[in-house]
Amino acid sequence: MLAIYLAALDSADNAEAFEAVYERYKRLVYHVACQIVHDPHLAEDVAQEVFLYIAKNFARLHRQDPHKFAAYLVSCTRSRAFLLLAQRQDAPGEEEPDLDRNADPAPVPEDAVIDEQQAQHLMQAVQQLAPIYRDPLRLLAQGYTYREIAAALALRESTVRQRIARGRKLLWKELHDER
Structure with a gap:
């Protein structure tokens, strides 16, 4: 899959930098997508879309501060994941991912204002x-x-x-x- 992303880049310098970015953030992007879509295969699709977008716009994006770049990747991933879910809900005949609505809610901190x-x-x-x-x-x-x-x-x-x-x-x- 990395070869497809590298083909979208315009220079060899960008290819090396993109490989480093891809290796550093691929798990983060996949994890964020998986949290939203609750399906590993759909999460991979979202990650592919995000990295293809990043590869196409890499010359403009990779010069950002690493923290801002990571935040941008998370935002981009969330956006694409929610868009994918919305498209799947609108499409007739497709199953939506199995969301565990009955999962235990997060524990309440001891210093919370409410019991x-x-x-x-x-x-x-x-x-x-x-x-x-x-x-x-x-x-x-x-x-x-x-x-x-x-x-x-x-x-x-x-x-x-x-x-x-x-x-x-x-x-x-x-x-x-x-x-």
Whole structure:
């Protein structure tokens, strides 16, 4: 596969630098894709798309700070993975990856403001939200900006802001109506 990427490069110097980048970041890109698509084969497809894009634009991209470049790769991978999932959901007759929705939620830190029961209730409330509200809220909770969320979900930034606001309102209503 590396040969295909190298063919997209324009010089031998870039080929050596790209090989180093590929070896350094291939596991990171695959891991991020696998976390999103939950299918090793689809994760490989996403990784291939990302590295092909990087190879085509390598002369412009490889001069970045290594930390910024790694962050860019993660952002690019997430965007392509979410786009792939959206395309698969829109395509009739294709199975979507087996997402384990009943997996145990992350443990609550001991110094959390809410107790474990409230955290479990919050996690259940988030899981019950429609995906159009749940996905942007989860990405926001992971530290992504509205612009990055919009790019990852192939939406306008204003749409992302509106869905997050509506999702928060639904969560607030769910959590305060039961008390």
